[in-house]
Amino acid sequence: MKTKIIxxxxxxxxxxxxxxxxxxxxxxxxxxxGVPAIxxxxxxxxxxxxxxxxxxxxxxxxxxxxxxxxxxxxxQLVPKEHxxxxxxxxxxxxxxxxxxxxxxxxxxxxxxxxSENRMTFEVxxxxxxxxxxxxxxxxxxxxxxxxxxAHRVADELMKLYGEKPYFTTKIVFVSNRDxxxxxxxxxxxGANQTRLTFNKWRxxxxxxxxxxxxxxxxxxxAGNPDLYLLYPYExxxxxxxTKGTNFSGAFSPDGKKIAxxxxxxxxxxxxxxxxxxxxxxxITFNSAIDTAPSWSPTGREIxxxxxxxxTPQIYLxxxxxxxxxxVSFGGNYLDSxxxxxxxxxxxFVSRVNNFFDLYILNLKSNKITKLTxxxxxxxxxxxxxxxxxVIFSSNMSGSIQIYSIDYDGTNLRCLTQEGENKLxxxxx
Amino acid sequence: xxxxxxMFLTVVLVISFAASCKKKAQEVPPPPPPQVQEQPPVEKxxxxxxxxxxxxxxxxxxxxxxxxxxxxxxLAMIHFDYDRYNIRLDAVPVxxxxxxxxKDHPTVKILIEGHCDERGTEEYNLALGxxxxxxxxxxxxxxxxxxxxxxxxxxxxxQPLDPGHNxxxxxxxxxxxxxxxxx
Numbered sequence: 001m002k003t004k005i006i007x008x009x010x011x012x013x014x015x016x017x018x019x020x021x022x023x024x025x026x027x028x029x030x031x032x033x034g035v036p037a038i039x040x041x042x043x044x045x046x047x048x049x050x051x052x053x054x055x056x057x058x059x060x061x062x063x064x065x066x067x068x069x070x071x072x073x074x075x076q077l078v079p080k081e082h083x084x085x086x087x088x089x090x091x092x093x094x095x096x097x098x099x100x101x102x103x104x105x106x107x108x109x110x111x112x113x114x115s116e117n118r119m120t121f122e123v124x125x126x127x128x129x130x131x132x133x134x135x136x137x138x139x140x141x142x143x144x145x146x147x148x149x150a151h152r153v154a155d156e157l158m159k160l161y162g163e164k165p166y167f168t169t170k171i172v173f174v175s176n177r178d179x180x181x182x183x184x185x186x187x188x189x190g191a192n193q194t195r196l197t198f199n200k201w202r203x204x205x206x207x208x209x210x211x212x213x214x215x216x217x218x219x220x221x222a223g224n225p226d227l228y229l230l231y232p233y234e235x236x237x238x239x240x241x242t243k244g245t246n247f248s249g250a251f252s253p254d255g256k257k258i259a260x261x262x263x264x265x266x267x268x269x270x271x272x273x274x275x276x277x278x279x280x281x282x283i284t285f286n287s288a289i290d291t292a293p294s295w296s297p298t299g300r301e302i303x304x305x306x307x308x309x310x311t312p313q314i315y316l317x318x319x320x321x322x323x324x325x326x327v328s329f330g331g332n333y334l335d336s337x338x339x340x341x342x343x344x345x346x347x348f349v350s351r352v353n354n355f356f357d358l359y360i361l362n363l364k365s366n367k368i369t370k371l372t373x374x375x376x377x378x379x380x381x382x383x384x385x386x387x388x389x390v391i392f393s394s395n396m397s398g399s400i401q402i403y404s405i406d407y408d409g410t411n412l413r414c415l416t417q418e419g420e421n422k423l424x425x426x427x428x
Numbered sequence: 429x430x431x432x433x434x435m436f437l438t439v440v441l442v443i444s445f446a447a448s449c450k451k452k453a454q455e456v457p458p459p460p461p462p463q464v465q466e467q468p469p470v471e472k473x474x475x476x477x478x479x480x481x482x483x484x485x486x487x488x489x490x491x492x493x494x495x496x497x498x499x500x501x502x503l504a505m506i507h508f509d510y511d512r513y514n515i516r517l518d519a520v521p522v523x524x525x526x527x528x529x530x531k532d533h534p535t536v537k538i539l540i541e542g543h544c545d546e547r548g549t550e551e552y553n554l555a556l557g558x559x560x561x562x563x564x565x566x567x568x569x570x571x572x573x574x575x576x577x578x579x580x581x582x583x584x585x586x587q588p589l590d591p592g593h594n595x596x597x598x599x600x601x602x603x604x605x606x607x608x609x610x611x
Contacts, residue, residue: 225554247551263555
């Protein structure tokens with residue numbers, strides 16, 4: 001398969017070595033819930049108004065970037081009308097006091113230019129208080145990659161403030177839009193939906209490797225639900241486990257291991273293979289159904305579903321299978337646990353009166369909060385890389401589609417329309 | 429009306445007159461009566477027809493394709509309770525009939541598909557579907573069917589028989605069904 005991500009040409013990097021950039025080798029991820037977002041001024045981009053191509057580039061990149069920043073919950077855009085209170089932006093001579101007066105902490109200046117008949121996009125990010133440029137970048141994208149350029153800039157901003165960047169990551173999911181269940185991927189915002197598998201058998205339950213170069217998934221292509229590894233950018237497929245029913249694959253956060261569920265020894269148990277699919281080892285030994293493994297961000301523990309007490313419940317164990325303990329309470333049908341990237345929370349599905357909703361168990365406070373409330377079937381939660389968002393599938397509109405919602409239950413958005421779409425995976 | 433009647437009668441009269449005139453003109457003396465002669469009996473000329481012996485049931489079966497056999501659904505499906513995979517009492521006679529059929533057709537190999545209704549999660553349903561297929565297989569084995577003749581597969585909730593969202597549809601969809609894969 002031809003790769004879709006063509007590296008955007010970065011011509012040169014301006015002002016690269018800001019102290020902020022150097023200070024973020026090891027980022028400890030914490031969700032600063034309730035902390036006010038960083039106020040960012042995003043004046044309209046500067047472009048040659050006589051060129052319709054420049055106008056289109058400026059508008060597309062501006063729109064996508066402002067959508068990203070609004071979605072982030074890290075940044076807050078200074079309202080557009082506040083820009084009317086100050087002098088218009090002069091990129092040659094910026095009056096920082098003006099921007100400070102409208103409460104902007106960061107100023108992002110974007111400029112579309114033309115160089116050797118190709119569009120260039122230059123972005124400069126200023127810290128308003130210190131009146132210094134903290135990051136400058138210049139891109140020369142093909143028109144179909146304007147969205148990617150915007151996502152790149154959003155990622156740079158996230159990195160500047162110690163946040164995990166994810167705007168250029170992909171969501172993998174299952175869609176029947178072409179007749180049967182096949183794997184697809186899309187941008188985090190639902191754009192660029194791309195088909196990944198092409199056959200008449202069911203391909204099912206995909207999960208990314210942490211570097212998003214490999215997908216572990218279940219396929220019925222050989223007449224049995226087998227576990228495979230797909231390398232979409234290399235056009236390569238290799239089997240992992242092909243005896244019994246094999247499903248619920250999940251990469252460890254370092255990419256070196258794959259946990260999955262299999263009935264290869266007769267009963268649904270959890271197994272761990274190496275990252276390349278070899279060296280399969282069994283780690284649960286119980287006559288009940290053990291399934292749906294998800295790794296802790298340290299890779300030292302696994303959360304999973306088991307019905308050893310009679311109904312499916314959420315459990316934890318260490319990565320070798322020892323020290324099994326039940327962590328769920330109050331509910332008689334719980335499944336699909338997903339460990340958050342900050343390690344503190346587990347999102348899961350609970351069935352109550354035939355409705356399926358997503359809940360979040362906080363492992364520190366041992367409190368459970370309800371994330372969705374739609375009187376429908378909300379399933380298969382998967383966290384965003386920064387732990388502020390959860391994607392899932394739901395039939396709330398009648399057909400099954402993929403949605404995203406923020407950690408606090410706000411900002412519900414539908415990401416798919418065509419056919420039925422389910423089993424989304426962003427990270428494990 | 430009257431006019432028509434008159435015309436019709438006239439036409440009939442003219443035609444009958446003409447016909448009688450013709451007959452008269454063709455009249456010839458009758459031929460002499462044929463001489464009575466004894467004819468030899470007719471000899472039958474035929475080769476013996478090869479008659480195929482009637483096909484036994486087994487032979488009819490072997491002539492059919494797998495697709496044709498599966499369309500006739502010789503093995504009835506069984507259903508399960510919500511969230512359960514144990515064999516229900518009403519499924520026992522069905523499985524006994526199926527076991528008898530399998531004994532009558534000793535070369536047949538089957539695939540048991542386990543299915544679930546939509547009121548379960550994707551992961552748990554895939555495991556539950558397999559348990560349903562497995563308990564169905566175990567029951568057939570207990571009735572004397574060799575496990576070598578049975579394969580199982582789970583489809584979870586991905587292949588409902590009835591796409592509805594009510595108790596009737598759900599009850600139909602919680603099932604184990606049989607596919608003949610070798611004869």
